[in-house]
Amino acid sequence: SQQGEEDPQALSIQEGENATMNCSYKTSINNLQWYRQNSGRGLVHLILIRSNEREKHSGRLRVTLDTSKKSSSLLITASRAADTASYFCATDDTRGSYIPTFGRGTSLIVHP
Amino acid sequence: DAGVIQSPRHEVTEMGQEVTLRCKPISGHNSLFWYRQTMMRGLELLIYFNNNVPIDDSGMPEDRFSAKMPNASFSTLKIQPSEPRDSAVYFCASSWSDEQFFGPGTRLTVL
Numbered sequence: 411s412q413q414g415e416e417d418p419q420a421l422s423i424q425e426g427e428n429a430t431m432n433c434s435y436k437t438s439i440n441n442l443q444w445y446r447q448n449s450g451r452g453l454v455h456l457i458l459i460r461s462n463e464r465e466k467h468s469g470r471l472r473v474t475l476d477t478s479k480k481s482s483s484l485l486i487t488a489s490r491a492a493d494t495a496s497y498f499c500a501t502d503d504t505r506g507s508y509i510p511t512f513g514r515g516t517s518l519i520v521h522p
Numbered sequence: 523d524a525g526v527i528q529s530p531r532h533e534v535t536e537m538g539q540e541v542t543l544r545c546k547p548i549s550g551h552n553s554l555f556w557y558r559q560t561m562m563r564g565l566e567l568l569i570y571f572n573n574n575v576p577i578d579d580s581g582m583p584e585d586r587f588s589a590k591m592p593n594a595s596f597s598t599l600k601i602q603p604s605e606p607r608d609s610a611v612y613f614c615a616s617s618w619s620d621e622q623f624f625g626p627g628t629r630l631t632v633l
Contacts, residue, residue, distance in 0.1 A: 452615075452627050502620070512564065
């Protein structure tokens with residue numbers, strides 16, 4: 411299995427601004443997922459993008475995938491204080507069994 | 523559905539003691555994952571079950587760790603003997619497709 415790496419490690423913005431987080435990975439994937447983790451809680455699935463998709467939207471979330479660069483980005487528009495959390499990308503691989511591996515996450519702080 | 527249930531939520535024990543963490547996956551899910559999360563190492567996959575069978579345990583750190591899934595609705599992660607470096611938050615997750623559903627975690631502190 412492989413590991414996605416998020417960038418930046420930490421991000422601090424003001425409410426209303428957009429937040430962009432990136433994820434890079436090493437080998438071919440079937441899909442890439444983004445998860446969110448509030449402090450002291452388990453991870454919550456946000457969005458999945460498949461390898462044949464380039465962009466996907468869900469509410470204020472926009473995810474892009476560039477398989478040629480082996481990277482993905484998560485954009486949160488019009489951020490709110492409640493978006494404060496850690497965000498992780500998870501990649502599977504193309505070997506058949508779905509074994510996702512997570513990066514170390516981006517810690518996002520949105521100041522009210 | 524109540525989601526993935528983990529118990530206990532917090533565990534404080536002394537070095538050398540046996541620790542057992544429990545997980546009840548979401549009904550109908552056929553895959554179960556155990557993860558460990560620390561500041562230093564991030565979120566590590568320890569073991570993965572599919573249809574109650576361990577598929578990949580390459581993440582289990584050493585023989586002190588063992589995991590079982592006797593049926594589709596229950597799994598345990600056991601550490602014997604525990605060591606201070608095992609202190610972490612342990613998550614269980616289940617899935618039936620690509621999306622994983624995480625439990626609230628067990629915060630383990632080994633003194």
